[in-house]
Amino acid sequence: MIYIDSSVALARLMLESPSPPEALWQQVLLSSRLLEYEVLNRLHAYGLARTRATREPSSHWCRWSR
DSSP, X not given: OEEOOHHHXXXXXXXXXXXXXXXXXXXXXXXXXXXXXXXXXXXXXXXXXXXXXXXXXXXXXXXXXX
């Protein structure tokens, strides 16, 4: 298991370079509740987050693997 922090998650979501290798996303990943808050905070700051009203009820804001 690998613990990821918000900088790794944001690099993946924002398609930034450098980003962790693809093989990382095939592993079992762990994060804290704080990660979700930090990532959503940054996405809102960049104007990229969808609100709850625009999401489908069963969808989740982030999926780490394909």
